[in-house]
Amino acid sequence: MSPSYFFSHFELRTGERILLRQGEIVHLGPRTFDFLLCLVSNHQRVLSKDEILQTVWPGVVVEENNLTVQTSALRKVLGSQAIATLTGRGYQFSLPVKSTADVQVASQSKHPTIAVMPFKILGEQFDLRFLAEGLLEDVIALLARVPGFLIISQASTQMFQHSEASLGEIAEQLQVQYAVLGSIRPVGNLIRVNVQLANAHTGQVFWSGRFESSPQDGHDLQEDIARGVLSELEPELIKAEIAHIRRQRPHNLDAWAHYQEAMGALGQHGWSETGLRNARHQLENSLEIDRDFGLAQAHFALLTALSRNIGLLPHSDEVQANALNAAQKAIELDSGNSEVMGYAGCALCDLGQTRQGLTTLQAALRLNPSNAQAQVAHGAALAMMNELEKGIAQMRLGMRISPKDRRLGFWLWVLSCFLLRADRPHEALEEAQKAVQHDTRFHLAHVAQAAAFDTLGNAECAQHALTQARTVRPELTIEEIAQSHGKKIAARISALWQAKA
Structure with a gap:
């Protein structure tokens, strides 16, 4: 099986010879793809100009300015910091890289790990913050009951509440395989919650659900979300009654x-x-x-x-x-x-x-x-x-x-x-x-x-x-x-x- 590489918001699929940005194909020319693959697959070291030329243009005599052109093209796609030019030495890929081999090794650990990320609030209602915090705590507590999974603590996931780190970077820091992502927004007189279960390394969405409820039914909304997430992770749990897990909040703010x-x-x-x-x-x-x-x-x-x-x-x-x-x-x-x-x-x-x-x-x-x-x-x-x-x-x-x-x-x-x-x-x-x-x-x-x-x-x-x-x-x-x-x-x-x- 041909490996895939993951960096920033991108996935490089070597078997299909395509580059994806958040799931969308980015069109690259054949030489540009080969140049990117050469850099990414050797990201841990500096590549000399000669080594790159022999790999990307084997048996062909080309001018060195081809490297400059290809580097410029890739920086426009990946960002100016993606490729480092080291004067007198060569080039090196600068973004953190994970491969499918890394993900497979992680997924073979004794306890697959899940991070429930803080729910994003898409609105200005102050009281939605309390619902968001309650949902985060309840989903973590319910998922913790799933046999065979290790759930990352809320104290660690909240560190990324206002972070600009990508999901892949968060997965790398927390060493998790799966992520639960969610958002809350008011829609008329209702509260709408969107939830996704995703591969934390690739961003692939395994399941998504939408839940709506009036503010007075907040606890029923929390249970519906928990049921939806758990139905994907442990179908047997749906047969059992899911107890309400409530967190006491003071009435006085x-x-x-x-x-x-x-x-x-x-x-x-x-x-x-x-x-x-x-x-x-x-x-x-x-x-x-x-x-x-x-x-x-x-x-x-x-x-x-x-x-x-x-x-x-x-x-x-x-x-x-x-x-x-x-x-x-x-x-x-x-x-x-x-x-x-x-x-x-x-x-x-x-x-x-x-x-x-x-x-x-x-x-x-x-x-x-x-x-x-x-x-x-x-x-x-x-x-x-x-x-x-x-x-x-x-x-x-x-x-x-x-x-x-x-x-x-x-x-x-x-x-x-x-x-x-x-x-x-x-x-x-x-x-x-x-x-x-x-x-x-x-x-x-x-x-x-x-x-x-x-x-x-x-x-x-x-x-x-x-x-x-x-x-x-x-x-x-x-x-x-x-x-x-x-x-x-x-x-x-x-x-x-x-x-x-």
């Missing part, structure tokens, strides 16, 4: 706005003291407006517990009680919401309520197996109970589900700590370095890096990493390190600390 501000604080400042403090403050504002907002209660409980455990809040009875009450309140309010249960369960584990925390996290994963945060938290809880190998594997699964997650820096830091405990310092160093790359403002990632370097006997690099941690957080103390990394690591770090002094 100001409460939701404060919740979004909290998420924005973490995005802007990372897992630093400033980021955690500002996020907790916005969640408190949200809860002052609506005490029955379960998601805000759960997130407040988790950030409070985390802040206490890494030394940013005191280990006081008041802090413990505030976090515990918020976690219990969240479960009481919204035990059918995987996100709420994931945050609350993690908070309970961090507060020492391990048995209830594990039960809550397991409930979160039953509701949505693709809840990356719950997967990571459940793995961390297992590791804390000395099931290190099982816990580490589950944490890595959670990160695989959500490879673009804003929480990844924090998760990688936790993973590096457990790898140190498992006496795997090289892996611990690798994960700590990734944590630093994801969030340079998170001081504990630098501390984990210092601990890993020290374990490996590299005192100079350990000292440098510790200096970076103290630069990021000048108030850092050995006591904080003991709380976050344990007394043994704190004792070793203390020696580096005193040596620096």
Whole structure:
């Protein structure tokens, strides 16, 4: 079978000798096609002029300006950056390229992967945003129940909400085979939703559906869409009753706005003291407006517990009680919401309520197996109970589900700590370095890096990493390190600390 190549919005079919742009044929002359095929099939290296001439015009004497003409013609079709001219060396194809061989290798993975992309809003109605977010969450949660598929977390797909990246580029970054794409628009007194299931690499549409409903029937609309998508992926599920999966939204939009501000604080400042403090403050504002907002209660409980455990809040009875009450309140309010249960369960584990925390996290994963945060938290809880190998594997699964997650820096830091405990310092160093790359403002990632370097006997690099941690957080103390990394690591770090002094 002749291979096909995919780049930007194009597909180059070698067997049929055609170039497609978003499914439409682009007419190329025979020599132009051969020149493009020569460049694309060798995209990983620079091709000399002689090599191109021998390949495209075999046995024919031609002038070099033919290359200039063909290059100009292709740039008009593909874009000016598609072909690089390297003076004195030759030409190289510059766009990222995937081949059918790559796609086939990916499709043979144990669990085919699906990304449900944020629904596009084609209109100016503010309340459509809430329907779009609800649809995204519900479709992800329902698809997560399809056996044999791995669903990419909403936290990662939302990274591309306002991105200009092509579907192929998104597929490459998220490592997915399939994509669910959708749009929402008002049509008179109705809401119309269009949904497609596509090959994420080629853009080929396997199924498409249109759904219309009045705004009052939003939940029925969500179920209709879920039924349509699932009917293509798992026909057997149509025979079973599809339960409504609802997400609690606060009735007061100001409460939701404060919740979004909290998420924005973490995005802007990372897992630093400033980021955690500002996020907790916005969640408190949200809860002052609506005490029955379960998601805000759960997130407040988790950030409070985390802040206490890494030394940013005191280990006081008041802090413990505030976090515990918020976690219990969240479960009481919204035990059918995987996100709420994931945050609350993690908070309970961090507060020492391990048995209830594990039960809550397991409930979160039953509701949505693709809840990356719950997967990571459940793995961390297992590791804390000395099931290190099982816990580490589950944490890595959670990160695989959500490879673009804003929480990844924090998760990688936790993973590096457990790898140190498992006496795997090289892996611990690798994960700590990734944590630093994801969030340079998170001081504990630098501390984990210092601990890993020290374990490996590299005192100079350990000292440098510790200096970076103290630069990021000048108030850092050995006591904080003991709380976050344990007394043994704190004792070793203390020696580096005193040596620096």
